[in-house]
Amino acid sequence: MTTRKIIMDCDPGHDDAIAIILAAVQPKLEILGITTVSGNAEIEKTTDNALKICDLVSLHDVIVSKGASEPIVRLRETAPGIHGDSGLDGPELPTPSRSWSDEHGVDTIIRLVKESKEPVTILPTGPLTNIGLALTKAPDIKDNIEEIVLMGGGTFGNWTPTAEFNIWADPEAARKVFESGIPTVVMGLDITHQALATTEVIDQVNQIDNRVSNIVGELLVFFASTYKEMFDFDGAPVHDVLTVAYLVAPELFKMKDVNIVVETKGEFTAGTTSVDLHGVTGREVNAKFGVGLDVEGFWKLMIDALKKY
Ligand code: BDR
Ligand code: CA
DSSP: OOOEEEEEEEOOOHHHHHHHHHHTTOTTEEEEEEEEOSSSSOHHHHHHHHHHHHHHTTOTTSEEEEOOSSOSSSOOOOOHHHHOTTSSOSSOOOOOSSOOOSSOHHHHHHHHHHHOSSOEEEEEOSOSHHHHHHHHHOGGGGGGEEEEEEEOOOSSOSSSSSBOHHHHHOHHHHHHHHTSOSOEEEEOHHHHTTSEEOHHHHHHHHHHOSHHHHHHHHHHHHHHHHHHHHHOOSSEEOTTHHHHHHHHOGGGEEEEEEEEEEOSSOTTTTTBEEEETTOOSOOOOOEEEEEEEOHHHHHHHHHHHHHTO
């Protein structure tokens, strides 16, 4: 079987953590590296969280590199109201068994893409700062990037009325990605809000009752509690996990070819993705945008993966 080489660029984060847990047991995927970015919490915290999850799923040989500590232009803002102060509140996870690499996350992305004999797919599930910086520092990496499959944006917002957190946190970086010409797949709020970890889902996860599924259960309980409090949702949308699920089971997804531009100047709309769902702008298609999810199939994939631990 040919494996797809991936780099996970993330800000764990409950859903980022579950995305790593799903990816780690996929025979179709080879994780070349994990790079972190400031987003849900400050960079030291998101990197520590990534290392803790690597320990949990025995990804001992995968490089974990600390990336950008702040957005390219704007001031950093984190999301403790959603993910807690640590960025990964809920379960008690042991102190990581190793430290992050000495190499900066941006340099890790550049090196791994250049070194790979086969094209690499990048899965950004946090603000796009590292990817924006990597494309600026080494524009030639484009030639060896197969696809960018990212979580971000949507036709509505969650951090402002019109902007989603990851894009809002670093719109200049996001713009760089959408203007790069690299094939880009976008899991925005329109589709990620379909993947709700409801009480029934959490029960199914808890019934598996192994070390990893029990941690996922605790992550989901915390995540659902903040989503209830902030958005009155009956369950947490596991946004970032959809990037991994798409690579493993694209048949679960209904996608639409669209043009997406990122607003960087708006007085009230900075970080908004303008998604041209109906082709009204005449602008060229630059993304595949998630519109529909086979919800049952998605959770089956997740539950089956957790049973492997
Ligand atoms: C995104 O922001 C973070 O809270 C999540 O990890 C996800 O990547 C959703 O807007
Ligand atoms: Ca994230």
